[in-house]
Amino acid sequence: MSALGGVQAGSSLPPLTPEILLVFAIVAVALLLFVTAPIPIDVTAIGVMVALVALEPWTRVDPATGVGGFSSSATVTVLAMFVLSEGIRQSGLVNGIGAWIADRFGDSHDKQLLAVLGLAGGTAGFINNTPVVAIMIPMVNAISEKTGVSPSKLLMPVSFMAMLGGMLTLIGTSTNVLASDVSARLLGHPFSMFEFTKLGVVVLLTGGVYLVTVGPYLLPERIGTDDELMDEFGMTEYLTEVVVRGDSPLVGRTVNQGLEPLDIDADIVQLVRDDRTFTGPLGPKELREGDVLVLRTDRESLMTLLDVDGLDLAPDADVAEAQLTTEAETTELETEQSLVEVIVSPEARLVGETLETLNFRDRYDATVLAIRRGGRVIHARMDERRLRAGDTLLVQATEETIRRLGKDRNFVVGGRLTRPDFRTEKIPVAIGIVAVVVALAALEVVPIFVSALGGIVAMVATGCVKPNEMYSSVDWSVIFLLAGLIPLGVAMERTGAAAWLAAVVVASSGGLDPVIVLGLFYLFTAVVTNVVSNNASVVLMVPVAVDTAEAIGADPFSFVLAVTFAASTAMLTPIGYQTNLMVYGPGGYAFTDYFRLGAPLQLLLTVVTTLGIAFFWGV
Known part of the structure; x- marks a missing residue:
C-alpha cells in the first residue's frame, strides 16, 4: 500500500519533512538545468546522482543504489538496442525501402505522404527512431524534388510518426524500457515485449490520419522546392x-x-x-x-x-551556385566540389563547439557558407556561433568529403539517400538477429536485456556491425542520463516525496472520476516532456502516478501506461524530442510551427490514449 495510506480528496496533506524538501530542491535544480541547458543534460543527471549519494542521510540513496543505474536492466537494454539499430542501419535496409518509396510513390503527394509516414511509424517500433529520421531526411528531400512538394510539409510529420511508432513495442524507445524498469520496481509488473502494442497501433493510426488529413493545412511551406541552395540560404x-x-x-x-x-x-x-x-x-x-x-x-x-x-x-x-560546384578537370586536386546541406545530429559530440574551436575547415576539408537554425539563417560571425543539435550547415566540399560526413554519426547529409558502402548482403542476417531478440523476449525465454546483449554478440560475430562501430553507435549521453536519473526515482519513493505529490493531486481532484484524473496525468506529463527530457518525465511522474492511483482506488498500472505514452508525445516544441530537433533546420520551421501542428494532435491523443487505456486495461 502507498505511503498515502488511503488519503481521499479534501483530506489534509501529510507533513513536508526535511527529506522531502531536500529531494524537491534537487528536482527543482535539475529541472532548471534541463530547461536552460548551461551544461549537457547527461552531466546534469550525473550531478543529481552525486548529490543524492552525498546527501544519503536525507535522500536515503546509498552509494550502491546511486550507481545502480549503470547496472540497471533498463540501461543495459537501451545500450544494446543502440547497437542492434546500428546493424540495421549499416545494412541499408531502411535506405533501400526509402529509395523504393521515392521511386514508386514519388509522383503522387497522397501516396508519398502515406508511404513516408508508414515507414517512419512502422520501423520505429523495432529500431531507435533517431536513425530512422536521420535516414528519412534525405529520402524526403529526394521525394520533394520529384513531386514539387515542400519538405516542410513532410519532415515534421515524419518526426511525429517516428515518436508514435516507438509506442508499438517495449524496445521502441528508451523511455519505454525505463518505464518498464520503474514499473517492475514499484508494482512488480514490467512490460512484456508487446504489452501495449494494441494501444500503440490505435495511437499510431490516430496520429497518421490526423497528419494526412489535417496536417497539410496547418504546416506552412517554409522551403520552396524550386529554390537552389544558394537562394534557400539567402547567400x-x-x-x-x-x-x-x-x-x-x-x-x-x-x-x-x-x-x-x-x-x-x-x-x-x-x-x-x-x-x-x-x-x-x-x-x-x-x-x-x-x-x-x-x-x-x-x-x-x-x-x-x-x-x-x-x-x-x-x-x-x-556568384551563382554553379560556380561553387566545380568540375573535376578544372581543379588542382582533381576533385569535384558540391554544395550540400549537413545537419548536426542531436547526439553529436561537437554540439556546443564553434566552427573555430573545431577548426572545421581543415578538420573536415569543407567550407561552411551559412547556418540555418529553424527558420533563421545565420551568415555573420559564424565561426563564433556555438553549434546546436539540429543546425543545418550549407557546406561546400568534395564528393569524398561528403561521403565521409555521411558516415560520421555527428552529421546527417541531406539529399544523399544511398551510400555505396552499405552491407546490403547482411540485410537478412540483421533482420534475423533482431527478430530472434524480440522473439526470445516476447516468449519470455530470457529477459529482454539478456536477449539484447546476445544480439550484440551476434551482430558483431556476423559482421553486421564492426567492433569499432559497436561503441560509436551508442548514444552515451542517453546511457548516462538514464543511469543518473534512476536513483532520483528511488529517492522520491523512499523519502515520501512522490506520496506527498500524490496527496496534493488527490486533494486537488475534488473527487473527479479516475478516468479524468488519468487523462490529466497524461496531459500534464506530455506538457512537461516538451521542456525536459522524456526520460526525466518518466522518472519523476511514474512514482507520483502510482501513489495517486492507489490513493483513489484506481489501477496503478493504467496510470503507469498513461505516463509512458505521454512521455513519448513531445510535439509542442522542437526541443522536446531529438527527432524534432533533427528536422527543425532541414524543414526551415519556425518555433511556433510545432505548436501549430502538435497542440491539436496532443489534445486528440490525450483523449484517445486515456479512453484506450480505460478500454483495454480498465481504470
Whole structure:
C-alpha cells in the first residue's frame, strides 16, 4: 500500500519533512538545468546522482543504489538496442525501402505522404527512431524534388510518426524500457515485449490520419522546392568575387597571412587563377596579381577589404551556385566540389563547439557558407556561433568529403539517400538477429536485456556491425542520463516525496472520476516532456502516478501506461524530442510551427490514449 495510506480528496496533506524538501530542491535544480541547458543534460543527471549519494542521510540513496543505474536492466537494454539499430542501419535496409518509396510513390503527394509516414511509424517500433529520421531526411528531400512538394510539409510529420511508432513495442524507445524498469520496481509488473502494442497501433493510426488529413493545412511551406541552395540560404548578398590588384599588399603573401591580421568576418571560398579553380585548404596558398577570390562576407567587411587590401570587385560580382560546384578537370586536386546541406545530429559530440574551436575547415576539408537554425539563417560571425543539435550547415566540399560526413554519426547529409558502402548482403542476417531478440523476449525465454546483449554478440560475430562501430553507435549521453536519473526515482519513493505529490493531486481532484484524473496525468506529463527530457518525465511522474492511483482506488498500472505514452508525445516544441530537433533546420520551421501542428494532435491523443487505456486495461 502507498505511503498515502488511503488519503481521499479534501483530506489534509501529510507533513513536508526535511527529506522531502531536500529531494524537491534537487528536482527543482535539475529541472532548471534541463530547461536552460548551461551544461549537457547527461552531466546534469550525473550531478543529481552525486548529490543524492552525498546527501544519503536525507535522500536515503546509498552509494550502491546511486550507481545502480549503470547496472540497471533498463540501461543495459537501451545500450544494446543502440547497437542492434546500428546493424540495421549499416545494412541499408531502411535506405533501400526509402529509395523504393521515392521511386514508386514519388509522383503522387497522397501516396508519398502515406508511404513516408508508414515507414517512419512502422520501423520505429523495432529500431531507435533517431536513425530512422536521420535516414528519412534525405529520402524526403529526394521525394520533394520529384513531386514539387515542400519538405516542410513532410519532415515534421515524419518526426511525429517516428515518436508514435516507438509506442508499438517495449524496445521502441528508451523511455519505454525505463518505464518498464520503474514499473517492475514499484508494482512488480514490467512490460512484456508487446504489452501495449494494441494501444500503440490505435495511437499510431490516430496520429497518421490526423497528419494526412489535417496536417497539410496547418504546416506552412517554409522551403520552396524550386529554390537552389544558394537562394534557400539567402547567400546572394554574402558571396561575391574580388580581383587582387598588382599593388595589393596581399600579393606574395598566403591567404592566412593576409586575413589573420584583420578582424573581419570573411572566408575565401574559392581561388580562381587563369583557368584553374582552387578550393580548400586555401590558407597556405600564396596570392598573385589577377587572382579572383570568391568571398563569403558581409557588406561592411567587404568594404574594409576593398579599402585595405588592394582588391577590386570583379566585373561580374554575382556568384551563382554553379560556380561553387566545380568540375573535376578544372581543379588542382582533381576533385569535384558540391554544395550540400549537413545537419548536426542531436547526439553529436561537437554540439556546443564553434566552427573555430573545431577548426572545421581543415578538420573536415569543407567550407561552411551559412547556418540555418529553424527558420533563421545565420551568415555573420559564424565561426563564433556555438553549434546546436539540429543546425543545418550549407557546406561546400568534395564528393569524398561528403561521403565521409555521411558516415560520421555527428552529421546527417541531406539529399544523399544511398551510400555505396552499405552491407546490403547482411540485410537478412540483421533482420534475423533482431527478430530472434524480440522473439526470445516476447516468449519470455530470457529477459529482454539478456536477449539484447546476445544480439550484440551476434551482430558483431556476423559482421553486421564492426567492433569499432559497436561503441560509436551508442548514444552515451542517453546511457548516462538514464543511469543518473534512476536513483532520483528511488529517492522520491523512499523519502515520501512522490506520496506527498500524490496527496496534493488527490486533494486537488475534488473527487473527479479516475478516468479524468488519468487523462490529466497524461496531459500534464506530455506538457512537461516538451521542456525536459522524456526520460526525466518518466522518472519523476511514474512514482507520483502510482501513489495517486492507489490513493483513489484506481489501477496503478493504467496510470503507469498513461505516463509512458505521454512521455513519448513531445510535439509542442522542437526541443522536446531529438527527432524534432533533427528536422527543425532541414524543414526551415519556425518555433511556433510545432505548436501549430502538435497542440491539436496532443489534445486528440490525450483523449484517445486515456479512453484506450480505460478500454483495454480498465481504470
